[in-house]
């Protein structure tokens with residue numbers, strides 16, 4: 001008997017799930033989804049009983065397959081790692097190259113803000129920033145150097161991204177305008193282009209600013225937490241007054257007059273602001289946002305605004321309501337505005353298998369008003385997380401240290417988790433706030449992440465079985 005004929009298999013590492021009457025495997029080491037047909041199901045069941053290769057082939061020939069076809073079926077399952085054998089090599093998690101080309105630069109135009117949101121990671125109780133003695137507003141020279149750095153560090157990419165951020169970004173709108181002109185001219189001279197976006201609290205939007213944003217095709221994300229009684233709980237001015245009444249008319253005008261890009265909203269969920277469905281309805285149906293994404297506040301668990309476990313459970317229940325709606329829309333060929341599902345569909349469609357939870361310090365960096373380079377906007381102005389300076393470039397040693405600690409290979413708790421191709425341990429910033437180490441997996445929300453991931457897998461399976469063409473639009477989509 002040959003070695004192949006005697007080979008004994010075991011089931012590979014996968015998450016099995018049913019959707020639309022079909023069975024699927026989420027093949028974890030590859031981040032791929034595999035639909036089990038009747039024959040594959042049979043092979044898998046026989047493998048679970050310990051049947052070696054030659055007997056598997058014999059069982060398939062009894063079902064009417066030729067020997068060649070039977071060999072091919074077993075081979076395919078083996079190659080996809082749905083079944084593995086002693087000689088199956090562990091699938092390596094792709095290592096990003098050391099000189100990974102930059103794709104996105106987040107420019108924190110100012111560290112100042114005209115609101116005093118109590119949960120703010122920049123000013124609140126969990127802030128990591130140390131802005132003392134540093135410039136409050138970025139100047140034109142620093143911004144120009146940042147654009148030059150992005151273009152020089154982005155390899156062969158034809159289009160790169162600049163995201164304007166704050167503090168409140170629009171407190172430095174004059175610089176934003178200058179940067180757009182400079183960046184467009186500099187990129188065009190190289191035969192390249194720049195895609196712009198900005199995040200704002202919307203308090204400073206004027207008709208002139210909206211016109212500029214629309215004319216220059218600048219994507220806008222507004223930070224807003226729902227209807228007045230929820231939004232005004234924590235998104236307040238320094239005197240404690242809520243900001244909803246100032247924002248709402250400006251948001252309406254933005255959505256009505258910015259015609260070149262969809263306008264999105266980002267909601268921070270906090271204790272008492274967890275009514276996801278009501279928030280979604282208000283922002284989508286009453287204000288008219290195109291898409292709305294939700295994220296629980298990043299904080300240590302003892303803050304008053306932290307969401308406790310029952311609260312997070314309630315959030316998940318409400319996520320399921322919107323997820324069911326998302327699926328109904330998708331089966332009709334329509335896009336729903338709940339971006340938490342859309343972003344995950346894109347990752348599943350693209351077969352994402354992350355070495356790191358996000359692009360921070362890799363394809364994305366943040367630059368503060370001082371010109372310091374940080375892993376992302378959330379670490380800007382933090383002395384303990386500086387990765388370099390825009391005038392001298394990236395400190396490769398610090399970058400490698402940050403990326404080394406955040407790599408999935410170092411997060412042993414994650415190595416048996418089916419959600420790791422998408423989660424990879426979760427946000428570095430949240431890990432730092434919770435555990436004091438950017439490389440620590442965010443183990444406080446694993447059950448939540450796994451349940452949500454399974455929900456998204458089922459949605460994906462259902463759409464792929466019933467309306468597969470709908471998924472094609474996710475080929476290019478990138479999460480914010």
Ligand code: SF4
Nearest residue numbers: 414417420423425446
């Ligand atoms: S942090 Fe938790 S949910 Fe995320 S990959 Fe690790 S074990 Fe899984």
Ligand code: SF4
Nearest residue numbers: 358360376427428429
């Ligand atoms: S997930 Fe966290 S670390 Fe990554 S870019 Fe977002 S805030 Fe930064």
